Amino acid sequence: MKTLFSLAAIALISYCSLWPQASLKKGQTPQNHTVEIKQLKFIPDYIEVNKGDTVTFINRDYVQHDVTEEKAKRWTSGILKKDESWKTVVKGDEDYFCTLHVIMKGKIRIKK
Template sequence: MLDRRQFMLALAVGAYAPPLRAETAARPIHRVEIKGFAFEPARIEVRAGDTVEWINRDFAPHTATADNNGWDTGLLKKEATGRLVTTQPGVLSYHCAFHPHMEGVIIVVA
């Protein structure tokens, strides 16, 4: 049992302890593979705040570039990855800057 002095010391030390932080679950990463000159899957649905990751499995370089030019992964050589963190609901259409016939869509929901 604590005496009064021990209790006061424990109380004072507790007052200076750092606050506990709630752990939050990591947001999902949705992978899109680039292979055979196509995005697989070509259409994905994610939540706002999730990450989309592209990985290039082709020998040719590719990009994932927003149709409105609002974002771009940059040049992705074989086995390179690029990421986009989605921020708000909407439809994000994209293509490869080198091969415009390669198209994809990200549906971002709240």
């Protein structure tokens, strides 16, 4: 019984140490993707990434913008002035928008 418990504990610890990268393929490292904000648009407004990748949003516009998760507003960049940036690590499919200019929308999708 003691041995079985020890094996279970080792398996759990091993799994937890790998968990943040569980969706990355063997030997794959997280990538950084860039979305520029300009002319009241997210460019590109649709990207496919791996879970665990980073997306950097850069405001290249002359007006302030933000990047906010659309459905539940679980995360936001806060106000980004010209040439300011904000990063997020992708945990799942996300729809986002600019709360200051609600016509601006984008999507992040996890590669299948």
